Amino acid sequence: MSELHAPSMALLQAAADDPVTYAQHWKTAHQRPVIGSFPMNFPVELAHAAGALPVIIQESRTPITEGRSLLAEFYCGYTRSIADQAAIGELDVFDAFVAADHCVQLLGAVDVIRYARPGKPVHFAQLTTAMDNASTRPRVENRMADLRAEVETVIGSPISDDELSASIVAFNRNRQLLREFYGLRRSGRVRITASEMQLLVKSSMVMDIDEHTTILRTILSELVVADAPGDVVRIHLSGHFCHAPRPEILDVIEESGALVVDDDLYTGYRYISTDVPEDGDPFAALSSWYLERNLNAPCPTRVTSEVDWDTYLLDSVAASHAAGVVVLMAKFCEPHMLYYPELRKALDEHGIPLLLIETEHEGIPLEKLRTQMETFIERIRRSAAPVAV
Numbered sequence: 001m002s003e004l005h006a007p008s009m010a011l012l013q014a015a016a017d018d019p020v021t022y023a024q025h026w027k028t029a030h031q032r033p034v035i036g037s038f039p040m041n042f043p044v045e046l047a048h049a050a051g052a053l054p055v056i057i058q059e060s061r062t063p064i065t066e067g068r069s070l071l072a073e074f075y076c077g078y079t080r081s082i083a084d085q086a087a088i089g090e091l092d093v094f095d096a097f098v099a100a101d102h103c104v105q106l107l108g109a110v111d112v113i114r115y116a117r118p119g120k121p122v123h124f125a126q127l128t129t130a131m132d133n134a135s136t137r138p139r140v141e142n143r144m145a146d147l148r149a150e151v152e153t154v155i156g157s158p159i160s161d162d163e164l165s166a167s168i169v170a171f172n173r174n175r176q177l178l179r180e181f182y183g184l185r186r187s188g189r190v191r192i193t194a195s196e197m198q199l200l201v202k203s204s205m206v207m208d209i210d211e212h213t214t215i216l217r218t219i220l221s222e223l224v225v226a227d228a229p230g231d232v233v234r235i236h237l238s239g240h241f242c243h244a245p246r247p248e249i250l251d252v253i254e255e256s257g258a259l260v261v262d263d264d265l266y267t268g269y270r271y272i273s274t275d276v277p278e279d280g281d282p283f284a285a286l287s288s289w290y291l292e293r294n295l296n297a298p299c300p301t302r303v304t305s306e307v308d309w310d311t312y313l314l315d316s317v318a319a320s321h322a323a324g325v326v327v328l329m330a331k332f333c334e335p336h337m338l339y340y341p342e343l344r345k346a347l348d349e350h351g352i353p354l355l356l357i358e359t360e361h362e363g364i365p366l367e368k369l370r371t372q373m374e375t376f377i378e379r380i381r382r383s384a385a386p387v388a389v
């Protein structure tokens with residue numbers, strides 16, 4: 001049974017399940033613009049500082065209809081869903097769209113928005129992917145300046161240093177609270193299911209950040225601290241860029257005898273891993289955030305010479321005492337597919353059991369997944385006693 005404050009979780013669920021309606025209500029109440037952004041690198045603090053509601057656009061559960069003719073079938077489910085939402089007018093609540101790149105499929109989806117909604121401002125900032133070259137920082141700062149100018153144009157007024165500093169503090173506090181939940185889950189003192197953790201993070205991507213922070217504080221103050229659950233296998237969940245895995249997939253994983261104790265999902269730890277520096281020039285701090293994030297949660301779409309995802313994953317598994325890794329991969333997610341062999345090799349070399357689950361926008365057969373997971377858990381149980389915390 002969930003140990004998280006039910007009325008607060010219900011508020012987060014409503015926003016996470018229907019971000020467009022939430023944005024519409026917010027817009028009516030505040031008479032301010034709503035800016036839609038895409039994973040994984042746009043600094044939402046910029047839109048917030050401009051007085052807009054920043055919303056990271058989510059995959060919709062709606063079956064893809066009109067979008068079918070706008071992007072090929074071999075695009076990932078997230079991008080096909082974005083194309084469909086744009087085509088059927090579900091994204092019309094947004095006053096502008098901003099993307100800080102990482103993936104060619106996402107760029108395709110952004111082009112569909114341009115095509116389907118030609119009246120909407122759409123800005124794309126190409127952020128350098130080689131993170132520690134001498135020339136990278138000035139280039140990133142230039143792109144951040146472009147994003148700032150675009151947001152200021154949409155809003156019709158400049159963003160001050162003080163406004164941006166206040167927004168940075170607001171988002172840092174929110175990320176810090178979410179990381180507290182991660183710490184509690186890792187410690188085993190609080191039972192937070194994988195779908196609950198996802199809800200905590202996903203709702204932070206779409207809600208007014210101050211409202212979200214207030215709700216997080218309520219949940220934390222009502223937390224029931226308890227002994228770690230008994231006969232379970234501790235699991236690290238890895239991967240799944242850009243959009244949240246379906247909650248029913250996360251539930252089946254845990255119903256099969258696993259306890260998710262950590263993750264590097266985008267709608268998870270990857271999103272909240274790094275704060276924006278609060279000292280110095282706040283605009284320069286956004287570039288620092290972009291460059292430092294890859295140190296804290298390496299991404300296969302970026303290159304930093306001293307870090308890589310496989311080493312990070314091995315370290316995370318050791319830190320959380322996970323007995324195995326479940327990789328969730330969105331079908332046709334090219335950056336993930338290309339990097340996966342490296343992860344597999346590293347985990348194999350260290351004797352860490354691994355299960356790959358491919359997800360699709362249209363859903364996957366849950367009973368097949370249940371069988372796969374039960375077999376995986378059984379394999380871990382037979383190969384070694386679950387690691388004691």
Ligand code: SF4
Binds near residue numbers: 103105242243332335
């Ligand atoms: S990184 Fe993967 S999930 Fe994200 S847009 Fe690209 S292909 Fe889709």
